[in-house]
Amino acid sequence: MRLGTVRIMLSDFYRCDCAPRTMKRLSGLFFVVQKITLFLVFYILPVKEVIVTMRKDNYRDLQKYRETRKKQRKRYYNKTSYLYEGRRWTPEEDDMVMAHISSDTVLSERLHRSVQAIQRRRWMLKKKKMACETVCYANNRLWTSEEDDMIAAHTVPDAVLSDQIQRSIRAIQLRRWSLKKAGREIKDGRRHWTETEDALVFAHDITDTQLSEKIHRSTNAIRQRRSLLKKKAGEKNIHQGRQLT
Incomplete structure (x- = not known):
């Protein structure tokens, strides 16, 4: 079939009275299919996994994918970056941030803070909580002979010894290493079988x-x-x- 013949057939189709009705039906069918697809993606399937996986698989160049993702995050954070003024955090706000019951966007509207500020605050609170769990004693005092004997004996775990002598676990481990390097006899701390x-x-x-x-x-x-x-x-x-x- 030649190109001229195709053009004549298309011109005859558009001149026909049934052309507008056919186009309307096709557009309506396309609209219905589009709505069903969006419903399946956003309500039936897991949204985050499907969208990210499809988007990453469609990119041949990973560098281009990373740049696009970076731009999308920038647009997401810029929605709330300049809406609220900076102020000090309260304990009630910290509890809401750590509870993480609602999404950060909803929490941003409640607290009148940006999404990025909320995520940074949550990261800082988690880091502070981890530092508190591993107890650190910020008192730079000299080691005594009794403490050295307890460290060398290694009769109790370092966590228990940390509470007894009020020093961090890392400081106890470093002191044991320095004593061993100086020639002090250090026990392995293991229980021998009887x-x-x-x-x-x-x-x-x-x-x-x-x-x-x-x-x-x-x-x-x-x-x-x-x-x-x-x-x-x-x-x-x-x-x-x-x-x-």
């Missing part, structure tokens, strides 16, 4: 969970110890058999 514990482990009269509660050791440590004891017992039997022969 003959009674070995007998209970090797007998295997009760379950490992019950034995773990009884001797205060993990079930994994008990299984490893039993395997080692059986291996030693087997080697001992083999050695005795060779001596008899």
Whole structure:
């Protein structure tokens, strides 16, 4: 079919009375399909995963994808960046930020703060909470001989020792390393197995969970110890058999 023939057929179609009705039906059908697709994407399927995955897969150049994503984030943050004036945070606002019950956009309207300010405040509060959980004592005092003895003995965990001598866990670890480097004898801090514990482990009269509660050791440590004891017992039997022969 030649191009001229196609043009004549199209011109005849548009001159026909049924052309406007057909175009209206096609446009209406396209509108319905578009609405159904949007409904499926935004209400049925997980919005964030679908949109991000499709968008990233459609980009051949990842650098271009990152630039586009950066521009989109900039537009998102600029919606609330210059609406509110800066002021100090209150404890009630901090509780709402850390609770994170509603989205940051809704929280921005309630607190009259920008979305970026809310996200930065949440990050700072989480960082502060983590720092408080790992207790740090900011008192630069000299180490005493009693503290050095307790660190070298290593009879209790560092977390317990930190509360006892009022020093951070990191400071205790660094002090133990410096004492070891200076030639001080440092114990490894591990509990050595006793003959009674070995007998209970090797007998295997009760379950490992019950034995773990009884001797205060993990079930994994008990299984490893039993395997080692059986291996030693087997080697001992083999050695005795060779001596008899």
